[in-house]
Amino acid sequence: MRVRTGRFRLYAAVGRSGFRRYATYRTATLAGVFTNTVFGLILAYTYIALWDERPGLGGYDQAQALTFVWLGQALLTVMALMGGGFEGELIERIRTGDIAVDLYRPADLQIWWLATDLGRALFQLLGRGVVPMVVGALVFDLALPTDPLRWFAFLLAVFLGALVSFSIRFLVALSAFWLMDGAGTAQVAMLAGTFFSGMLLPLNVFPGALGEFARALPWSALLQVPADVFLGKHTGVDLLGTYAFQIGWAAALLTAGRLLQAVATRRVVVQGG
């Protein structure tokens, strides 16, 4: 039991350092907030034009569609939808061979990086998510929940989404063990992430089978699902089903990551002199 709590304290410390590391870059965070806000404004107007033409498109009214835009901006860096999480660093460590040092540490590779990435995600949510959302709410009429429980349900969906996001990017990073350069996989993952998360356009606006396909993929857990929880599209039993969807993907992908990690570490050849 003592070992357990010791481990937990270790990973908590790793998570805190992940948070603090991003908190150091204050100008960069401010710059990011500015960019998210500008993009939010531009997208919001295009959504207004779209929903003016087709009111109720995708089951959203205009206020809900606009809320979706700002949630997208708020969660963009949290979910590392366009990259920029831990994966670049891990790929670099695999490429240079520094990974051998990490494997000697008395900590699990996957949980270690998960802890740093959750720390990072929490910082991004507070540092880059809140201000654009507030600006969006001041400029436009948003559908903000009044029920505190719904906010809590949303945060839980964000946390589960962050788990799925991590597990996808962990797999991407591990591909570097075989490819020696993870840039290609990282780019493909980024493409899939922007397209299938709902960042381009809410997935319920995608036509027909494409929409159904997109909603079944893990990326929908990153933005579409938390946004729908926020907008009150999932309540009661349906909400539990939504969480099950996220947990299912997280569990499947984390397990895949575990297995791949075991195979990959057996491949490590430490060069020495």
Place this chain on the structure above:
Amino acid sequence: MADLTRARGALTQVRDGLRAYRLISAMWIRSLMAYRLSFVMTAFGNFAVTAFDFAAILLMFSQVDRLGGYSLSEIAFLYGATCTSFGLADLSLGSMDRLGKRVRDGTLDTLLVRPAPVIAQVAADRFGLHRVGRLLQGGFVLGYALVVLDIAWTPLKVLMVPLMLLCGAGIFAAVFVGGAAFQFVAQDAAEVQNAFTYGGTTLLQFPPTVFAKDLVRGVTFILPLAFVNWLPALYVLGRPYPLDLPTWVAFTPPLVAALLLALAGLAWRTGLRSYRSTGS
């Protein structure tokens, strides 16, 4: 007489700058070509990333016939024009957003002691030929738009298309240089530049009727991005201009681009002069 010497001096400086730019970018292209498959993949990736912007527009048009009163082919024209202009500027100057990093880690100093203009060195630094992906994508959409659009072409309208692309590239180039100059002060605020470059080109993909008047006013009179494509393209399309501007504004992009480039050059000089190395 003194003027003449000075003018000649300035000319030599420009020539030296272009030469340095050509040499450095050629070196980076050679290094990229050492891994040809990797180059093809990143260029394709660049193409695909930007193609998603147009995919989003196509998805929107799977649900509607018009957006802000414009048809898909008209929006494709606006889109293709801004993406091509931006692609040109991004290909030639896209590396400039690395300046902040160089200021932070002190590697800018190396560039200062070399006998070539710093701006040429910064612009050609890690010259990314794979950025042609974006340019190609913009070009394809523009080509598509030109084929499907039903325009009563006049010589003036035909001339307007290449003019719009070049001046648009000039305006975006000024934004890149101005943004880099800002990084002398801000250091790790490269993302602010993204708001104006990527944000600007996203804005211009849609017709001005979509946006609030104040936003349109801002990108017409303050940061004149509207001159990249809106004003010249709406002339070609025969559509009314935003803010009831007179017809002749469609012909002003060369002036606007020249003015902006001059201002950006001035900002760059000021920034470079204010540069204090981080030391070690």
